[in-house]
Amino acid sequence: MIVYENHAIARWYIFGDERFMYRLMVLTSLSFLILSCNAGTHQPFESDKLKGNPASDSGLNSNLSSGEEIFRQRCATCHGISGNYRYRNAADLQLSRLDSIGIVNTIKNGKGVMPMFYGAIHDSDLASLELYVKSLRK
Numbered sequence: 323m324i325v326y327e328n329h330a331i332a333r334w335y336i337f338g339d340e341r342f343m344y345r346l347m348v349l350t351s352l353s354f355l356i357l358s359c360n361a362g363t364h365q366p367f368e369s370d371k372l373k374g375n376p377a378s379d380s381g382l383n384s385n386l387s388s389g390e391e392i393f394r395q396r397c398a399t400c401h402g403i404s405g406n407y408r409y410r411n412a413a414d415l416q417l418s419r420l421d422s423i424g425i426v427n428t429i430k431n432g433k434g435v436m437p438m439f440y441g442a443i444h445d446s447d448l449a450s451l452e453l454y455v456k457s458l459r460k
Contacts, residue, residue, distance in 0.1 A: 389454025392447055396439065405458035410435050415458045425452045 394403065401407055405415030411434070420428065426448055432438035443451065 385450045385453050386457060388447065389450035389452070389457075392443065392451045393454050396443070397451075400436070405455070412436065415455055416460045418455070418459065422452055422456075425455050 393401075398407075400409040400412040401415055402409070406417075408414055413433075418425075428436070429443065429448060429451060430438060430440040
């Protein structure tokens, strides 16, 4: 009987009382539930393939409208619709002078607090997004 009491004391000392363990299990379960619900929000953006020649006017308009759609969904939260919102010190895209390669690399790899979108945005959509970002310049 003494062994049982010592065992019970040791169990309480290590694990705490049952209410604490119950709360810990509930909190852990809720955390996993929230994380699993948010895990699907960063799936790759599926858009139609770009049509037309980017050099032609209709192709350029198609690319810009596709790029604008992607920008509104992925970028406008921090950069703003017109590109100059600067949430959490996001770059002012109206003043940016990055070349095409720099824009695409920044989108793919992120920079500072900006997340990387490598694999989340298709290459054809990256071209549209890059053209749209350039069109925001003053």
